[in-house]
Amino acid sequence: MTVFFGLSFAELSALAAAVVLVLARWLPPGARRASAWAGAAAFAAAAIVLAVLGIRWQLVPVLAGGGTALTFAAFSVLRRRAGRPVRRARWWLALPGTAACLALILAGAVAAWALPRPVFPEPSGAHAVGTTVVQWTDPDRTETATSRTEDQRTVVVQLWYPAQRDPAARRARYLGRTPQEAQLVAQGQAGYLGLPGFILDEAARAHTRSAPNAPVAAGGGRFPVVLFSPGLGGVRTQSTAWAEELASRGYVVAALDHPYDSAVVTLTDGRTIRTRVAATGDQTEDNRRAAGWTAVRAADLSFVLTQLGRLDHGEIPGLLTGRLDIRRAAATGHSLGGAAALQAARQDPRFAAVIDMDGFPRDPTPQPFDQPVLALTHDVKPGEEPGYLPRLTQMLQLSTATSYRLTVPGSAHLTFTDAPLFLPPLPALVGSLGRTAGPRITAAATAAFLDAALRGKPGDLAATLSGYGHLTVL
Missing domain, CATH: 1.20.58 (Methane Monooxygenase Hydroxylase; Chain G, domain 1)
Structure with missing residues (x-):
């Protein structure tokens, strides 16, 4: 302790x-x-x-x-x-x-x-939190990252959901289902960042607040679903504190590992797939590649939404059969994942809302779309990333619904992930909000938006969001 x-x-x-x-x-x-x-x-x-x-x-x-x-x-x-x-x-x-x-x-x-061992905040909602991991293959899409035409696109998805309380239940590991997977993911993330493999050992040993495969909360009602795409090279667990908080409030969060993009993905057959994402140094080429990765991720989000619908109908066996409300679904993501969420919503009207956590839009053919958007942005300094906020604002203005751009003072790009819990508290890296404020603000602001967009909760959403930073209503 x-x-x-x-x-x-x-x-x-x-x-x-x-x-x-x-x-x-x-x-x-x-x-x-x-x-x-x-x-x-x-x-x-x-x-x-x-x-x-x-x-x-x-x-x-x-x-x-x-x-x-x-x-x-x-x-x-x-x-x-x-x-x-x-x-x-x-x-x-x-x-x-x-x-x-x-x-x-x-x-x-x-x-x-x-570099401490991360201590995850206790979720504040009415429910305990369970988690489970599934793997789904899309028979309609060929894997574009390999040269084998027989390879089909496969994604690994971790679900966090409202669960029955059991004080004796064991807690899930943070970075993987097993100690071996957690260590592989930690080493893969460290390597992606150019750091020695042992740097994230404490994160690999950490446990979260959710219980693996816990019974679903009683009551029989259906839960809104929130799909999440991590940042470039990120992994499905990178925003676990956020996912657990939403699950405790009655949402089901489905976070994706994108093979060949996420730092490390472990498949059920034992294969370990490492990222093939790499910068070329040519801005034009890097932008072209980023647009391609975003398109693949957007298709992944739509595919997972389809699979969740099949799970709800009992076509796929699982704990959450009959408990998912696919009509109330949000596409969300961090960084490149946020860009993928925006593109997925534009392409797939089944998504009812979008959350972009500090993601630069990458949609090559932006068009009007109907879903409301919450865009969280880091504290952009004058002269920094001059094209980011104008491009984001342009994208939000294409929405026919009211959308919100919220800039959180003292934040950095990784503030909206679990990173502040276990990375060095350097302002340029994780912001200046401390270990716990970033994850707490991210969860509170996004929960308020989802309550309004997916549950129709009454109230002044703009006033609520303004309490967390500088708000622009579009």
Whole structure:
């Protein structure tokens, strides 16, 4: 359990003991020996506990710094017990070693703070949350990312839904159904970002607030459905906190993995498909490719909506048969997924609403469409991305319904995902809203919009949305 600074009690004990061991050499003679003994005992005990529970990579520098100091302390004790004189290094020789050990310990503490294991917020709705993963193949579409004509387009979909409460139910892993899948996804995402594979180890070990394959909430009513497409190279779980919050409020969220685009997709036959998305450095070519990926994603969203309808009718077996209201469906997405949601809605009138989370529109032939849109945008600075907001506004004005563009102050592109929960809190990366405010604002604003668009909830939606940022009503 994390108690302070992203550290468990055992880790915090190891950190404190390591500092005591390193600094003991500089204490007055009367306190030096007692401090060294106390630090050594506490450090050894904490190290044993961590060895049993598992040592996070962030704690390796802490243990290295403390272990180095412990080695010198033990050497002095052994010489004293053997009746041999103990020679202390001169201060100008000891100072660099002390500084190096403290630097190691500090580096570990900072890494633990910057890259903690994500703690998912407790959903605030009336329902517990269940989750399940399905895989569907579209017999009408050939996989365009491979050269094999026999390959059909396959997507992996994770569903979050209102469930019956069971305090004893185990919680789902964050990044995958199994420890192996979670680790593969974490390494794939790190690699996509150009980072070492171990950087996201804590995210791979995290558990969410939902229960795998939990019984659906009783009552017999049908739930509105919210389809979600992640960002470029993203994975279906990238907005789990948001999905769990909506599910607790009575929605079914279906998030897609797009094979050959998402960083890593694990299929039921054991195959692992890694992304083939790559920038060329040529802006024109990259825009052309982005438009192609967006079109594939838009088709994926429509296909999944069809499959959810078949699931509801019992043509596909599943937990949610008879519980899905396909007539109240929203297309949503983050970044490129937001662009795909806009395009899917323009092409498929079955979608009743759209949410674009900071996605640049990529539709090559934009035309009028009938659904209302909520577009969340990061805090765009003057001179930054000059074409983004005009293009987005142009797209929203094509809607024949009232639409909303909401800019969240202090936000960045990843604010609208789970990233603030476990990535370094750097404003340029995840915004300046802290660990939990970004996911909370994203969930609250989108839930208010969905309640109005899919459930017809009365009230002043514009006034509600204005409470979360700078609102433009179109």
